[in-house]
Amino acid sequence: MTDPLILIILVPFAATIVAPAVARRLGAHTGWVLALAPAIVFAYVSRLLPIEPGTAHTVAVPWVGSLGIEFAFLADGLSVTFLLLISGIGALVMIYASSYLGRDPRLGRFYVFLLAFMGAMLGLVLADNLITLFVFWELTSVCSYLLIGFDHEKAEARAAALKALLVTGLGGLLLLAGFLLMGIAGEQLGLSAIAAGKISGLAAVDLREHAYYHAIFILVLLGCITKSAQVPFHFWLPAAMAGPTPVSAYLHSATMVKAGIYLLARLSPHLGGTPEWGWTVGLIGLVTMLTGSLATLGQRDMKRVLAYSTLAVLGTLVMLLGVGTEMAVKTAVVYLVAHAMYKAALFMVAGNVDHETGTRELHRLGGLRKLMPWTALAGILAALSKAGAPPMFGFIGKEMLYTTKLTVENVGAWAVVASVVANVALVASALMVSVWPFLGKRGDTPKKPHEAPLAMVLGAVLLSLMGLGRGLMPQPFETNLGSAAASAILGRPVEMHLALWHGVDPTALAVLGLSLLTLTLGGGLYFLIRRRVAPVGPLLRRLFSVGPTQLYDLTLQGIYSGADRVTRFIQSGRLRFYVMVTMLVTVIVAGPPLVRAFMGGPAAANGGWRIHEIIVAALALTAALAATALRSRLATLALVGVVGTCMGLLFVFFSAPDLALTQVMIEVLSVVILVMVLHRLPLVIKRSGRLSRGRDAVVAAAVGITMTLFVLTVARVDRDPTVSDFYLEQSVPAAHGRNVVNVILVDFRAMDTLGEITVLGAAGLGVLALLRLRRKERS
Amino acid sequence: MLIFMAILIGVLYSTGVYLMLRRNVVKLIFGLFLLGHAANLLIFTVGGLVRARPPLAAVGADAPPPDVADPLPQALVLTAIVIGFALTSFFAVLAKRVFLATGTDDTDALKSTES
Numbered sequence: 001m002t003d004p005l006i007l008i009i010l011v012p013f014a015a016t017i018v019a020p021a022v023a024r025r026l027g028a029h030t031g032w033v034l035a036l037a038p039a040i041v042f043a044y045v046s047r048l049l050p051i052e053p054g055t056a057h058t059v060a061v062p063w064v065g066s067l068g069i070e071f072a073f074l075a076d077g078l079s080v081t082f083l084l085l086i087s088g089i090g091a092l093v094m095i096y097a098s099s100y101l102g103r104d105p106r107l108g109r110f111y112v113f114l115l116a117f118m119g120a121m122l123g124l125v126l127a128d129n130l131i132t133l134f135v136f137w138e139l140t141s142v143c144s145y146l147l148i149g150f151d152h153e154k155a156e157a158r159a160a161a162l163k164a165l166l167v168t169g170l171g172g173l174l175l176l177a178g179f180l181l182m183g184i185a186g187e188q189l190g191l192s193a194i195a196a197g198k199i200s201g202l203a204a205v206d207l208r209e210h211a212y213y214h215a216i217f218i219l220v221l222l223g224c225i226t227k228s229a230q231v232p233f234h235f236w237l238p239a240a241m242a243g244p245t246p247v248s249a250y251l252h253s254a255t256m257v258k259a260g261i262y263l264l265a266r267l268s269p270h271l272g273g274t275p276e277w278g279w280t281v282g283l284i285g286l287v288t289m290l291t292g293s294l295a296t297l298g299q300r301d302m303k304r305v306l307a308y309s310t311l312a313v314l315g316t317l318v319m320l321l322g323v324g325t326e327m328a329v330k331t332a333v334v335y336l337v338a339h340a341m342y343k344a345a346l347f348m349v350a351g352n353v354d355h356e357t358g359t360r361e362l363h364r365l366g367g368l369r370k371l372m373p374w375t376a377l378a379g380i381l382a383a384l385s386k387a388g389a390p391p392m393f394g395f396i397g398k399e400m401l402y403t404t405k406l407t408v409e410n411v412g413a414w415a416v417v418a419s420v421v422a423n424v425a426l427v428a429s430a431l432m433v434s435v436w437p438f439l440g441k442r443g444d445t446p447k448k449p450h451e452a453p454l455a456m457v458l459g460a461v462l463l464s465l466m467g468l469g470r471g472l473m474p475q476p477f478e479t480n481l482g483s484a485a486a487s488a489i490l491g492r493p494v495e496m497h498l499a500l501w502h503g504v505d506p507t508a509l510a511v512l513g514l515s516l517l518t519l520t521l522g523g524g525l526y527f528l529i530r531r532r533v534a535p536v537g538p539l540l541r542r543l544f545s546v547g548p549t550q551l552y553d554l555t556l557q558g559i560y561s562g563a564d565r566v567t568r569f570i571q572s573g574r575l576r577f578y579v580m581v582t583m584l585v586t587v588i589v590a591g592p593p594l595v596r597a598f599m600g601g602p603a604a605a606n607g608g609w610r611i612h613e614i615i616v617a618a619l620a621l622t623a624a625l626a627a628t629a630l631r632s633r634l635a636t637l638a639l640v641g642v643v644g645t646c647m648g649l650l651f652v653f654f655s656a657p658d659l660a661l662t663q664v665m666i667e668v669l670s671v672v673i674l675v676m677v678l679h680r681l682p683l684v685i686k687r688s689g690r691l692s693r694g695r696d697a698v699v700a701a702a703v704g705i706t707m708t709l710f711v712l713t714v715a716r717v718d719r720d721p722t723v724s725d726f727y728l729e730q731s732v733p734a735a736h737g738r739n740v741v742n743v744i745l746v747d748f749r750a751m752d753t754l755g756e757i758t759v760l761g762a763a764g765l766g767v768l769a770l771l772r773l774r775r776k777e778r779s
Numbered sequence: 780m781l782i783f784m785a786i787l788i789g790v791l792y793s794t795g796v797y798l799m800l801r802r803n804v805v806k807l808i809f810g811l812f813l814l815g816h817a818a819n820l821l822i823f824t825v826g827g828l829v830r831a832r833p834p835l836a837a838v839g840a841d842a843p844p845p846d847v848a849d850p851l852p853q854a855l856v857l858t859a860i861v862i863g864f865a866l867t868s869f870f871a872v873l874a875k876r877v878f879l880a881t882g883t884d885d886t887d888a889l890k891s892t893e894s
Contacts, residue, residue, distance in 0.1 A: 572890075573890030574886065574887050574890060575807070575886045575889070576802065576886060576887070579796070579800055583796055607781060608780065609780045609783065610780075610830075613780055617784065617787045620787055621787050621790050624791055624794040625790065627794060627813070633805055636805075636809055637809070640812050640813065643791070643816055644816060647820060650820070651823070653830065653831075654829060654848065655829045655831060655832050655833040655834070656823070656833065656848065656856075657833050658857060659856055662857055662860050666861065666863075666864045670868065674871055677808075677871045677874070677875045678805065680879070681805055681874070681878055682878070684803050684805055685803070687801070687802040687803065688801065696797055696801075697797060699800065700793040700796040700800065703792050703793060704789035704792045704793030705789060707788055707792040707817070707821065708789030711781075711784070711785040711788050711789075711821060711824055712785050715785075715824070715825050719827070721849075723851060724849045727850055727851065728843055728850065729842050732840065732841050732842055738836040738837070738838070738840075739835055740850040741834060741850045744850055744851070744854040745857060745858070749854065756858050756861060756862060759862060760864075764865070766872070767869055770875075771872065
């Protein structure tokens with residue numbers, strides 16, 4: 001438990017405890033203090049560098065031993081890459097958020113959610129056990145729900161939060177099913193329960209050979225693509241922009257949406273490499289990449305432009321993992337890191353623009369360069385990285401992407417074309433969020449803009465400068481982390497070599513040519529959009545306005561109205577309906593087995609009969625039947641009294657004098673009370689028709705027959721006499737009472753009787769209160 | 780005798796359920812009453828019918844003679860009779876209050892939680 005790897009997960013959770021108090025004291029400066037939690041994690045994880053490719057550090061703490069579940073954690077190149085992104089960007093977002101939200105009274109709550117999310121995310125990328133991973137996975141979904149819906153007074157935010165939760169939650173359930181199948185398959189392939197539940201344990205077997213492979217693959221894939229917003233589940237991500245901007249920067253670009261990518265990467269050594277994997281994952285990624293990159297051009301809200309371009313990048317990453325070659329995996333690693341940095345920076349920039357000008361609508365923005373110089377610097381640098389312009393880190397990523405496409409044989413020319421199309425669109429959208437608001441003429445903004453405070457500029461500037469720094473000097477990244485991350489995804493040690501300039505060889509030159517072509521075309525496209533030469537925006541908006549969103553809305557509406565109809569049907573509010581359902585269910589469920597049991601077994605000992613017993617039983621039977629037919633209240637009461645008295649007699653015949661005494665006494669009391677009550681109630685009117693009486697009679701008869709069969713069947717069972725014998729033997733010696741029934745009630749089971757007396761007392765008080773109520777009303 | 784008792788129990792259940800399915804509050808009370816009788820008799824009967832041998836010990840004896848009736852179901856039924864009485868009388872008074880408050884004794888009309 002003392003292993004620091006586990007402790008770093010606890011750091012953010014521990015910080016949630018103090019967060020509300022800190023937020024109350026410090027207000028807009030809260031972030032500087034709470035950023036310590038991610039900073040500590042970042043500092044610790046940084047000390048683990050450099051990570052040797054192909055190595056992993058594991059820790060396990062027993063949890064549910066009987067089910068083979070451990071709190072098992074694993075730190076290798078892949079998880080450390082994510083840890084650094086989560087904690088590093090986390091620290092900057094923490095600093096940013098309190099300044100962004102300002103004097104919001106709910107600041108403490110916001111930080112609790114944000115820190116809890118961070119802890120969950122750290123746990124997710126460190127988890128070695130599948131169940132541990134799943135728990136953290138779901139926790140991130142829940143935190144995302146709370147953060148998107150932070151402005152819970154807005155219907156739009158609530159709907160967006162629910163959408164995200166339902167989509168990722170559904171995926172989470174499928175993922176759990178996939179994990180369970182993986183565990184079962186692992187055990188069938190000869191692993192121990194503990195090893196089968198561990199990701200690191202799966203290396204010992206080949207799940208691809210197991211009969212469950214396809215089921216596992218599909219379920220896990222669905223979990224990943226819902227989390228990472230791949231087509232056709234992509235629609236929740238743009239909607240999630242309803243959350244506060246720090247949330248969009250942190251959860252919905254840099255970290256949580258990458259959880260699906262992480263899991264695909266993590267499991268690709270165990271599930272990947274088959275044609276099914278390659279084609280399915282690759283195609284889903286390709287379609288998402290194209291959808292996102294084209295849809296981004298139709299947006300004019302800065303955050304939504306960024307949201308759709310995030311989709312495009314997530315699609316690209318998924319596609320690369322689908323391709324799965326060494327080059328593709330290295331590209332994915334570089335692309336992932338580059339994107340996390342520039343996209344978080346761009347979201348913060350968008351947040352600053354929104355915060356200082358009062359709008360995110362591009363039409364109203366322009367020329368902010370002089371008024372917001374630092375924000376503009378960060379925005380333009382980050383956008384250059386996003387556009388893949390040299391010498392940014394994003395440029396290296398894009399070059400590698402093209403190299404992958406050109407060098408992989410089975411991908412073909414279409415993939416190259418698709419990648420170029422997507423990247424041209426991404427260049428244009430990068431210019432949309434940088435050139436449009438910051439250069440050119442001053443726009444007409446609701447607020448007079450000025451530079452955002454230090455806390456809000458810091459993160460964006462740092463992240464965008466890092467994009468530049470890594471581009472100019474990629475060597476520290478590749479030796480410290482990149483190679484190890486790629487090795488973890490591939491499942492074998494590899495070396496990564498990054499450079500801005502690849503020398504003169506045919507492939508490198510072709511790639512460079514494509515890069516320059518992309519930049520030129522992207523620039524041209526931006527010009528067309530800006531000058532409104534082509535109606536690209538409206539056209540694209542219309543194109544992407546239909547799709548799975550409508551299906552989601554229809555499904556949700558269907559569920560609501562369906563539930564409404566079912567509830568109306570089941571909860572009719574009529575007592576007799578409930579009685580009827582209860583009785584029918586009893587008859588249907590208990591009836592057939594009883595009939596079978598009764599027919600099968602021998603008849604129970606009947607014990608002979610005496611004429612007086614038969615007469616009394618027949619009298620009770622007749623009285624009960626007659627009670628159903630009479631309308632006179634008093635006559636019915638008299639008949640019910642007859643039934644009770646007959647029961648008293650039967651108790652006398654069958655050796656139960658105490659019961660007989662009680663029964664007769666109670667019967668008299670009941671009749672007295674009922675007489676008192678009945679004369680205040682109206683005469684009985686016939687309310688049901690012949691048809692409904694007939695129906696009720698059938699149901700009642702069925703219940704009666706079931707109960708008769710029940711008695712006859714149960715009477716055949718030999719009862720265990722232990723308890724009864726104990727009472728009979730001990731009554732005199734232990735309790736000094738000769739009437740065993742009385743001894744049981746007042747001695748052996750005295751506490752039960754006390755409870756009974758309490759009930760009786762409570763009922764008596766209730767009766768009294770109800771009767772006095774009337775007296776008070778009268779007076 | 781078991782068969783007669785079983786039939787009696789069945790009839791008591793039937794009549795109880797039939798009365799509970801009526802729309803008059805008064806009949807509902809009677810139905811509840813009969814249903815209580817039915818349940819008590821059921822427990823008593825399946826506990827074994829023994830004639831004229833109550834679970835009593837003679838003066839000076841250490842235990843009741845062998846083959847007496849089982850005291851356990853009797854103790855259970857005794858409790859049930861008393862609780863059943865509490866239930867029916869409370870319900871009867873409550874039904875009266877409902878009628879005085881709402882002006883109807885039709886259970887179908889008592890659907891809404893608002894007055």
